[in-house]
Amino acid sequence: MISRAETHAMKKALKLAACGRGSAFPNPMVGAVILDRNGNYAGDGFHRKCGAPHAEVIAIASAGEASSGGTMVVTLEPCCHHGRTGPCTDEIIRAGISRIVVAMTDPDPRVSGRGIEQLESAGIEVETGLFSGEARTLNRVYLHYLETSRSWVTLKIALSLDGRTAAADGSSRWISCDKSRRRVHRMRASVRAVLTGAGTVRADDPELTVRLADTLPGRQPVRIVVSSTGDFGESWKFFRNPGRVIIAVPEGVAACLTEYTSIPGVDVWEFPTDSGIRGISLASLFERTAAEGIGSILCEAGSGLSTRLLKDELVDSVSIFTAPVIFGGEGRPAFxxxxxxxxxxxxxLENVSSRRSGSDFLTEGCVVYRSD
Ligand SMILES: NC(=O)c1ccc[n+]([C@@H]2O[C@H](COP(=O)([O-])OP(=O)(O)OC[C@H]3O[C@@H](n4cnc5c(N)ncnc54)[C@H](OP(=O)(O)O)[C@@H]3O)[C@@H](O)[C@H]2O)c1
Known part of the structure; x- marks a missing residue:
């Protein structure tokens, strides 16, 4: 039986967990709240970044003596293995916690139910499943990474009412309204990298930076561009703006890119080419980004890259702005x-949300691919 205080504490723990967005990866975001033996708030914590103390350990330290005989409310099953830090289960048992309410079990094979088993064996009462849906949504990037070893990719597109992304001459500035464009800056600020194709760089010379009043220098997402040729035309803004840039190309192309690699912060990643496929394996790109700590990527590209990503089943969610403008059949299609x-x-799509964004509509959801 879950008490009102525990329900309230889990809502707080979920909010706290979200403070680790972006920095916790490849670890999960975790929040924990401790209630004393009378059900009163005693302390809390969240996991700030990989290698830093876990939420449970911080919460125990903040609650002090009140942990003994108290309840821990935590968004994920506590770990029971030695990683960069010791097992949380040991700390919980040592602190004398008598009950633990867990939102979801941790599918990490090193934990996967064993954390809960250890706590129960130590005589701690365990309840699981409170707000499990919310906890799964919160940690979708982590869960996706455990399953695929890849970064989570969100495809963002601005569409006309008739489903076009640019007019016949390729001009697409600006389809969406001011409010939507400000929202896009917030979306960029919430991910570790922004991705586009060489076609968009050649056509628009986009900055793809976060331009919000409170953006701190050095907090720009990494900008990634893919190309099979290394031809970016006369476009330079994308490469010269502050922040790290990754140019992802097939093996052998880096040699032609010395003009770009001489710019501070610009790196070239080469990938072997698969026979019969133009360009690089985008799945390999997202494995490498994940291995470098980039959990989530916002893709802002034209139809070429967007189509390839969908065909390769690499788009995990979409954010589509629909603006009250019509381009007709001459306009460029989204795919x-x-x-x-x-x-x-x-x-x-599943888990779809739809809302107004100024004069536009924003539809967001996770992509469902047919399994056969
Ligand atoms: N409305 C919107 O939301 C929106 C957003 C962005 C862009 N746009 C518009 O879209 C138009 C550009 O469309 P686009 O299709 O030309 O551009 P794109 O999709 O941004 O880029 C396509 C290019 O990406 C590279 N690429 C794609 N898959 C690759 C792979 N697997 N490996 C290596 N390289 C790969 C190729 O570059 P190489 O040719 O160098 O090999 C390809 O030509 C512009 O008019 C722009 O304004 C609209």
Missing amino acids: ELLGIDNIENAIR
């Missing part, structure tokens, strides 16, 4: 051919 021949095979 090239996807091989969808009937409605049964359409790509669908």
Whole structure:
């Protein structure tokens, strides 16, 4: 039986966990609240970044003596293995916690139910499942990484009412309204990297930086561009703006990019090419970004890269702005051919939300790919 105080504490723990967004990866975001033996708030903590103390340990330290005989309310099953820090289960048992309320079990194979088993064996009462849906959504980047070893990719597109991303001449500035564009800056600020294709760099010379009043220098997301040729035309802003830039190209192309690599912060990543496929394996790119601590990526590209990502089933969620403007059939479509021949095979979204964004509509959801 979950008490009102525990329900309230779990809401607080979920909010605290979110403070580790971006920095906790590849670890999960975790928040913990301790209630004393009378059910009163005694302390809390969250996991700030990989290698830093876990939420449970910080919460125990902040609650002090009140942990003994108290309840811990935590968003994820406590770890029971030695990583960069010791097992949280040992700390919880040592602190004399008598009850623990956990939102979800940790699918990490090193934990996966064993944390809960250890706590129960020590005589601690364990309840699981409170706000498990919210906890899963909060940690979707971590859960995706455990399953795929890749970064989470969100495809952001600004569309006309008739589903076009640019007019016939390629001009697309600006389809969406001021409010939506400010929202996009906040979206960029919430991810570790922004991705585009060489086509957009050649056409628009985009900055793809965060330009919000409170953006601190050095807090820009990494900018990644993919190209099979290394041809970026006369565009320089993308490369010369502050922040790290990664140019992802097939093996052998880096040699032509010395003009770019001489710019501070610009790196080239080369990938082997698969025979029969133009360009690089985007799955390999996202494995490498994840290995470098980039948990989530916002893709802002034209139809070429967006289509390839969808075909390769690498788009995890979409954020689509629809603006009250019509370009007609001459306009550029959002996607090239996807091989969808009937409605049964359409790509669908789940967990969809739709809301106004100034004069636009923003639809967001996770992509569902057919399993057969
Ligand atoms: N409305 C919107 O939300 C929005 C957003 C962005 C862009 N746009 C518009 O979209 C238009 C540009 O569209 P686009 O299709 O040309 O651009 P794009 O999708 O941004 O870039 C396509 C290019 O990306 C590279 N690429 C894609 N997959 C690759 C892979 N697997 N490996 C290596 N390189 C890969 C290729 O570059 P190489 O040719 O160098 O090999 C390809 O030509 C512009 O008019 C722009 O204004 C609209």
